[in-house]
Amino acid sequence: MKKILTLAALTALIGGASIATWPAAGGLIYRASMALESTLYGLHTADADGGDIRLETYQGGPESAEAVVMIHGYSADKDVWLRFARHFTSDYRVIIVDLAGHGETPYDPALRYDASSQGARVMAMMDSLGIRRAHLIGNSMGGFIVARLAHDHPERVRSATLIDAAGVTPPEPSVMGRMMAQGDNPFLFNDREGFQRFYPMTMAKAPWVPGITLDWIATQYIAKRAQLAHIFADFHATGLLDGQLTEIRVPTLVMWGAQDQLVSPTAASIWCPGIPNCQRVTYDDLGHMPMIEDPTRSAADVRRFLANLPAGTP
Template structure:
């Protein structure tokens, strides 16, 4: 089990699959590398694909310190790349992973070939925040009801019903790492909420693709054009009808879209 070490000594678990041009896949807030399980093999068929557990999740360390921030997570990714012996890679981040990916590309441009920002945001105060009805649904005291609200923000009703009515118990990989301690969940939430990359975005030099679902209210779709206009030369692709977990439910559209972008100019 590969373990890198962050600057503060925190152990960072990661996995590498496949071969080819390196590609880093970055998960959402409070999630481990398993966020990518449903589609990882599709990327590993074309790339040396690296996934990692954020500090506080999975098999990584879980310090209860002020070390959780999106720029800090970006430094953790660089530590993992160093440990894996990867000098330069494509970076594909979704949700909070997309926020971290912005800092990697802005602060470590020599490490990034191509950049994909999925269902993400530049953060407050310039980004578009989720509405009060979404915050209320996620913050309700009934844990089961809050989890159901999150599930419905991630996937369309038809997709959920198909899996819930199937022969096997459905497994959803995007609803948070169940093994996270409460302090790590709080610190992940705070890190994502404090993200503000607005002034850094014009420094991004990597060719950039912004991807978002048109029905995403968890991280409103209006953030996609904001990022596209702010990152020099960025392109935007919206996936009709997709909610926050577009990369899983709409994988037949999203994965080839991303792979084609990464393959441009022989990358």
């Protein structure tokens, strides 16, 4: 998914990076930029107990405040939340997780990667950090995990925010859905041409990223193709929530970019009002990842939702 950079970090590093091997230089720029941004936004890296694996995280904000846990989508990582999360660290305890097999959390072929298994790791992480309940925010696959937890473990979920969430059957297929029906998974490719086809599908308003870094991201996808295929198969074997939405009683916000090519925007009409206590926000100009495409606007909508929740047990 989308990798984001600060111009300041790029400027500072480009001289040194230019002597590195292409496209490895793109990885150097990217990692340094993420480290700089996370520091500027009051977040630090730490690992946490996920039960059957150690999970890498960003953490920040006052530990005494209500917790907000952010969960990325398939093939993405915790970095996709950085510019969104900066709007929460003053008032909330923020935890951003790399799910098993993603980002800096290792891939183990012996593990399961379905929504329930990944959700159990999130709960184990919360336990290890002393968090009894949290506001959960998830994008795509992460949204499905959040909804699964809201259904199965409502006592752990103060609220659920589902951003372009997988997990229900849309009335109309997405661009990706039509490709999958023909046996073509756009996430799985063997060359940079495949990445160049896939990447524009992820966002309608992608922030600028230098070509050297995009080349590096492409090499990462290609190198991880086998493990991504395993995770995809496990995740897509998870039973959908179509028939269980009325059983979700957690306050829920459904957010969608109308230009989403990966998960059909028509799914929003299934989530909400399928979930009884549900609110809905649509962004006509955005795609699959509003928290990257317009972090300020999407964060403001989530903060407004959280601020208007009825009083409850922290």
